[in-house]
Amino acid sequence: MYKKYDFPDKFDIVVTCASGVEKVVKSELKRLDYGEVPAVNGALTFLGDKNAVARCNINLRTGDRVYIKLAEFPATTFDELFAGVLDVSWASYLPADAKILVNGKSVKSKLFALSACQSIVKKAIIEKMGAQYRVNGFYEQGSTYQIEFWIFKDQVTLLLNTSGAGLHKRGYRDLVWIAPIKETLASSLLLLSDFYWQRPFHDPFCGSGTIPIEAARIALNIAGGIGRKFDFCEWENFGQDAYNLAFTEAKDNEKRDRKVEIFGTDIDAKAIKLAKRHAIQAGVGDKIKFSVCDVKNFRPTLPCGTIVTNPPYGERVYDREEAEACYKNLGKALKDSIDWSLFLITPAKNFEKLYGKRADRERKLYNSNKECKYYYYYGKKGDKND
Ligand SMILES: C[S@@+](CC[C@H](N)C(=O)[O-])C[C@H]1O[C@@H](n2cnc3c(N)ncnc32)[C@H](O)[C@@H]1O
Structure with missing residues (x-):
């Protein structure tokens, strides 16, 4: 039997957006009662909980994705990258059967070989989860957890993607037209x-x-993401409750x-x-x-x-x-x-x-x-x- 780890109550939520529209995302977050959220390089970060993750995913019209920030650390070598990833309490976020996908990007940094970084991040996650859950192998047959690493000027940020597919995928546009706008x-x-x-x-x-x-x-006043599901909806350690609450709130706010x-x-x-x-x-x-x-x-x-x-x-x-x-x-x-x-x-x-x-x-x-x-x-x- 695996030891059960609880998802943290509070964490940093990061909303990403296209360059030039930070101002609009900022006012959307303000309307959702998250205050004056600062924007840095197309990312807006604030302290929140599961309900905030659900509300942002369902309501935001202009953000690209909603992430949970897991760690930030400097790394110029693969060893430093491995150690930084190992430092995270992965079992607090990922269940033992998590299907783990790792993706990343690197800009102006010594670590730039993305596929090598990807393997190192995954290896460190598995090693830490193995130690926390006390098992040697994982079958990854459960829900999907997409981990992203962003390396910018040798500073690594590790994130958990709560949205899954980008928020532009509202679900209503199934046939393709010439040069459609997102x-x-x-x-x-x-x-x-x-x-x-x-x-x-x-x-x-x-x-x-x-x-x-x-x-x-x-x-x-129909919420941006009302017609779709998000990766976090499938996470048993996150709970359907946050989604259901945010969905009901959004439905109540409609003015059809x-x-x-x-x-x-x-x-x-x-x-x-x-x-x-x-x-x-x-x-x-x-x-x-x-x-x-x-x-x-x-x-x-x-x-x-x-x-x-x-x-x-x-x-x-x-x-x-x-x-x-x-x-x-x-x-x-x-x-x-x-x-x-x-x-x-x-x-x-x-x-x-x-x-x-x-x-x-x-x-x-x-x-x-x-x-x-x-x-x-x-x-x-x-x-x-x-
Ligand atoms: C860039 S696309 C617009 C895409 C649209 N925003 C979407 O998301 O699907 C430009 C559109 O202009 C239309 N168009 C081209 N010439 C036109 C004209 N003379 N009068 C009206 N529409 C025209 C095309 O049929 C095309 O659908």
């Missing part, structure tokens, strides 16, 4: 914009529907009866079909009006609102001229709609020239590792009353 980036763009639930919304290049779907879920004006259009009928399917799967099928429309025929019908969009970039599928024509046509479409705000992400350096107007603000963001600018054009301010 759900987490779509939400970040929306949360950086002036969109709020009473304000009409339109995405004139909606593709498979990601931005309008995320807009509808924000408007109705809100009346919203959300539109998505695209030139391609196949995209619109897909967008409708994804919206139904996301639980917002009846909240978004999708239709086929070439941007050159697009004119907002309501007096004011917000556009957040990810147009063709003219790099892979669409050629440069097609993308540039889209930017010019969007400029024409919005020329007489000065009360509409536009928020648009593109790597095109000449976007403002083609669109025909200087942006009020811009921000550097990355879309699938591609450096882009997020252009802000403010329209009429509305009355936000909640």
